[in-house]
Amino acid sequence: MPELPEVEGVVRDLRPIIEGKTIASVTLSQTVYAAHEAGKQAIVKNAAPQHFEQMLQGMTIEQLQRRSKYIFFHLKKDGESYVLVNHLGMTGAWFVVNDVLDIKEDKFRKHIHAIFTLTSGELLVYSDIRRFGELRFIKEIAEHAPLLKMAPEPFDAEASDFFLTQSNKPRFAKKAIKEVIMDGQVISGCGNIYATESLFKMKIHPAKPTSEVVQEQKLELFQVICAVLQESIDSGGSTISDYRSINGDAGTMQHRLKMYGKKQCLTCGTTTESMVIAGRTSTYCPQCQK
Known part of the structure; x- marks a missing residue:
């Protein structure tokens, strides 16, 4: 799943x-239409596909903003402001091309679910192989409650204090520290890959109860998470399977990972172990992480 970087x-x-x-026009795939007809809101949320296509027509894309793992397309039409909220899910990807045949990989061309034709002639294409992503057209952010519950951006000045306050709450005390740092209401944008890396750098076992991580460790852990996220941003992100940039290129952070997906610890050579935490496979070194 694409994370913050x-x-x-x-x-x-x-x-x-x-x-x-x-946006001159929007065309959704027959897969999206069929899913909605079957009562499943695949890709497009809170709107019928035909209505979604009609609403977006004539919208000007004023600004793009990332918030945690979401993309906000700030739009305007006839003096009114709107927001198209996108979550990439597991395999979502955007491309800007003159023709869909310009998309390099066949797997992305086969799973195109939205084509935004721009008045400039370019195509803004959303592809999603597993269809866990979403496109949600709303008037303002407050219309979708989960967006209001996100923690501050990790690089914001208030984010560290927010992290400490949240992680010290009684409801998190018995939870595994890895589950807590993957909670978007505690810290924004840290998923399985970067939680795994950060805990390995800190030599903390992913299943360690949060209450047993002392305050000084929590603050250092937060700082390590920010450093890992920034390193990944600078490296173009991690391409483990299906993440691509808009021109189809892969990131390089996967070559820098020290624990995620590893069979042996790169520090001590011990065979790594794994366990499921919060529904995600957590790899760790039983020797280094206590």
Whole structure:
């Protein structure tokens, strides 16, 4: 699943290409239409596909913003402001091309679910192989309650104090520290990959109860998470399977990972072990992480 660094990379790539441009039309896939007809809101949320296509027509993309793992397309039409909220899910990807055949990989071309034709002639294409992503058109952020519950951006000045306050709450005391740092209401944008890496750097066992991580360790852990996220942003994100930038290129952070997906600890050579925490496979070194 794309985490904060991967989503940040997509936004940075899209901004100079599509900001200020206007959507001439939107075409959704027959897969989206069929899912909605069957009572399942695949990709497009809180709107019928035909209505979604009609609403977006004529919208100008004023600004792109990343918030945690979400992309906010700030739109305007006839003086009114709107927001298209996108979550990439497990395999979502954006491309800007002149023709869908310009998308390099066949697996992405086969799973195109939304084509935004811009008045400039370019196509803004959303592909999603597993269809866990979402496109949600709303008037303002407050219309979708989960967006209001997100923790501050990890690089914001108040984020560390917020993290300490949240993680010290009684409801988190018995939970595994890894589950807590993957909670978007505690810290934004840290998923399985970067939680795994950060805990390994700190030599903390992922299943350690949060109450047993002392305050000084928590603060250092937060700082390590921020450093790992920034390193990944600078490296173009991690391409483990299906993440791609808008031109189809892979990131390079996967070559820098020290624990995620490893069979042996790169520090001591011990065979790594894994366990499921909060529904995610957690790899760790039984020798280094206590």
